[in-house]
Structure formats: structure tokens, C-alpha cells
Amino acid sequence: MRHVRAALAAFRGRAEDLPPVFEAACRDIVDDLGVSSGSVWFFDDDGTAIECAALYDARDARVLRGVRLRAADSEAYFVALREEGRVVADDALTHPATSCLRPYLLQRDVRSLLDHVVSAHDRNVAVTCCEQGGRMRQWSDADALYLQQMSILLGVAFDLHCEMRRQ
Numbered sequence: 001m002r003h004v005r006a007a008l009a010a011f012r013g014r015a016e017d018l019p020p021v022f023e024a025a026c027r028d029i030v031d032d033l034g035v036s037s038g039s040v041w042f043f044d045d046d047g048t049a050i051e052c053a054a055l056y057d058a059r060d061a062r063v064l065r066g067v068r069l070r071a072a073d074s075e076a077y078f079v080a081l082r083e084e085g086r087v088v089a090d091d092a093l094t095h096p097a098t099s100c101l102r103p104y105l106l107q108r109d110v111r112s113l114l115d116h117v118v119s120a121h122d123r124n125v126a127v128t129c130c131e132q133g134g135r136m137r138q139w140s141d142a143d144a145l146y147l148q149q150m151s152i153l154l155g156v157a158f159d160l161h162c163e164m165r166r167q
Helices: 002-010 015-033 075-084 099-107 141-166
Strands: 037-043 049-057 062-064 068-070 086-089 110-120 123-133
Touching (some): 015 037, 015 049, 015 123, 015 141, 049 123, 075 086, 075 099, 075 123, 099 110, 110 141
Antiparallel strands (some): 049 068, 086 110, 110 123
């Protein structure tokens, strides 16, 4: 988590300080877990969609942004996030919570997905995501714990940002 720690050390609570924190988190997810890509997605205000704030893809070393997934198109996934707070899909194409994401998964050649909700101020604000492309991956308890810890760190950044906005 060295990238995100450095980004958090420079974080001053301003909105413009958040994108480098998200990108750093994505790079750490890839580096620390050895996955194809790591990403951070924001929930919209009513929780009916998520939008990619940053996705670092190690396969071509680029950062993507802006992809949007709607609950209306992927209800099972959003229900799992809301009820479980995470999704652990070794086979994302057949998993009950992620098979609804098939077009996205096939487009990005994603075979396994591990996601965790980021909470701040008693609400879900984002999702951290690990994607394994090209082959399936069996997620370990250590992988899930790592992503949970990353989500907690990002939740702290959101809390600080909200606190600074109030002052």
C-alpha cells in the first residue's frame, strides 16, 4: 500500500486531492495482489449506478476513467454490494452476482472479480475492485482482507474530504 500511503500523506482534504489517491490505490491493488487491474468506482447520489473514477490496467499500463454501470442493467451485482458489502467471484462470468456484468467482463477479458464497498459517513460511497483477466483466479481470504483494508483507507480519505468541506 505504498502508493496510497504516499498519496494520503499529500492529501489535504480538497476534491482535487482525491484523484491521485484513487489512482495510487489502483496501482497498489495491482502491485500488491498481482492482478490485471485495480479500480475505484463512485456510487451516484441515489446508488443506482457506479462510475469509474480510476482503473489501472497493468496489461497496458494505462489508467481509464468514466465507464458507468447501472443497477438497472446489473441488479444482482448491486444487491450483492448493498447486502454483503463485497463480491468474491472466482468465475465472474458464471457467479450469480456478476454474470449480469457479462458485456463489461468480456470486453475487458475479466475472468475473476473481487470487489469491496467503501463506506463514509454511514453510507456506501464507492467500490474498490480487483480484476483478473485472461484466466480465473481463486481469491484467498488474504486477498479479501487486503481489499477491505484498502476500502477502509479510502473511506478515511472520503471522511476527511467531507470534514474539510464543512469547515
